[in-house]
Amino acid sequence: MDALDAIFQRKSVRNFTGEEVPKEKLELLLRAGMAAPSAVNMQPWEFILVTNKETLQSMADNLPYAKMMSKASACILVCAIPELAHRKLKDYAIIDCSCASQNILIAAEALGLGAVWTAVFPNIDRIEFVRKLLGVPKDVIPLNAIAIGIPTGEDQPKDKYKPEKIHYEKW
Amino acid sequence: MDALDAIFQRKSVRNFTGEEVPKEKLELLLRAGMAAPSAVNMQPWEFILVTNKETLQSMADNLPYAKMMSKASACILVCAIPELAHRKLKDYAIIDCSCASQNILIAAEALGLGAVWTAVFPNIDRIEFVRKLLGVPKDVIPLNAIAIGIPTGEDQPKDKYKPEKIHYEKW
Numbered sequence: 303m304d305a306l307d308a309i310f311q312r313k314s315v316r317n318f319t320g321e322e323v324p325k326e327k328l329e330l331l332l333r334a335g336m337a338a339p340s341a342v343n344m345q346p347w348e349f350i351l352v353t354n355k356e357t358l359q360s361m362a363d364n365l366p367y368a369k370m371m372s373k374a375s376a377c378i379l380v381c382a383i384p385e386l387a388h389r390k391l392k393d394y395a396i397i398d399c400s401c402a403s404q405n406i407l408i409a410a411e412a413l414g415l416g417a418v419w420t421a422v423f424p425n426i427d428r429i430e431f432v433r434k435l436l437g438v439p440k441d442v443i444p445l446n447a448i449a450i451g452i453p454t455g456e457d458q459p460k461d462k463y464k465p466e467k468i469h470y471e472k473w
Numbered sequence: 474m475d476a477l478d479a480i481f482q483r484k485s486v487r488n489f490t491g492e493e494v495p496k497e498k499l500e501l502l503l504r505a506g507m508a509a510p511s512a513v514n515m516q517p518w519e520f521i522l523v524t525n526k527e528t529l530q531s532m533a534d535n536l537p538y539a540k541m542m543s544k545a546s547a548c549i550l551v552c553a554i555p556e557l558a559h560r561k562l563k564d565y566a567i568i569d570c571s572c573a574s575q576n577i578l579i580a581a582e583a584l585g586l587g588a589v590w591t592a593v594f595p596n597i598d599r600i601e602f603v604r605k606l607l608g609v610p611k612d613v614i615p616l617n618a619i620a621i622g623i624p625t626g627e628d629q630p631k632d633k634y635k636p637e638k639i640h641y642e643k644w
Contacts, residue, residue, distance in 0.1 A: 303476045304476065305474045305583035306583055309505045343631070345635075347638065348640065349638060350639075351642070391595060394595075396567065396571075397568075397571045400571035405480050408480060409477060412476035413477075421512055423564070437643045459508075462508060463504050463508075464507065467507065467516075467520060469521045469522070470521075471524070471528065472607050
């Protein structure tokens with residue numbers, strides 16, 4: 303798939319057929335995540351790949367806006383590690399992991415998969431739930447839970463271009 | 474260009490020929506930025522497109538790690554607006570703008586351009602410098618200054634894949 307098409311066709315997919323996503327495609331998504339840039343190339347990220355149905359159902363039941371996990375084939379949790387980030391700053395860890403997440407979303411579109419970012423950080427309750435469910439250490443911040451599956455085709459991209467959001471030369 | 478190739482071939486390009494980038498390509502980069510996802514679709518971003526040579530030179534002279542601006546054809550500043558973000562949270566504004574920035578970087582690669590994210594936020598001095606230079610309001614956070622130009626070909630992608638960064642099912 304063409305890169306610009308993948309960027310413009312990417313959408314938040316919340317409707318999955320329930321079919322399985324091949325393991326090789328999931329690993330390609332993780333590779334895409336790790337290809338992101340990071341401040342001073344510190345790569346302050348780790349990833350949890352969940353395919354266990356009970357775990358996905360538990361996320362569907364306990365994370366608001368994550369009901370689609372019950373029909374997802376997998377979930378990638380992108381975890382930010384401030385300790386590893388440039389100047390050990392949480393902000394850089396979050397920014398770098400956001401770029402990794404966006405790579406995963408575009409790669410999913412390119413592979414014909416559906417994906418949606420469901421936020422964990424900065425919501426304390428969700429962070430605590432994910433920490434407990436998946437054994438995430440205290441010094442690691444689960445940024446999001448990206449649901450991944452085969453799209454039904456119901457979800458469509460939005461045109462969000464707004465020329466008034468561009469300033470030329472100065473604000 | 475293939476989407477996965479664009480993701481894996483994307484690199485921080487700091488060496489530019491000095492040639493001009495056509496305006497249509499710069500506008501396509503901005504469109505790519507606005508195609509990013511954002512929390513509750515709030516799109517808490519605006520963009521400044523700088524092509525003025527004196528302004529680019531001033532950034533090269535005053536922002537550390539932005540020396541390449543002197544040979545860049547343009548710079549896009551991605552600006553985060555907490556006031557517009559979901560629950561008016563700065564964190565969401567920064568995350569959403571990071572995704573928009575990553576779209577810009579991938580689109581640049583796809584268009585045969587070179588680009589590099591130079592950090593502004595969270596460094597207070599750099600934020601203040603950019604605010605003053607470009608008239609950015611107090612409630613708007615310049616996240617970065619993305620240098621854009623025609624690549625000389627010197628900069629090459631890194632393989633950053635580390636399987637030990639993947640946890641299966643649990644941390």
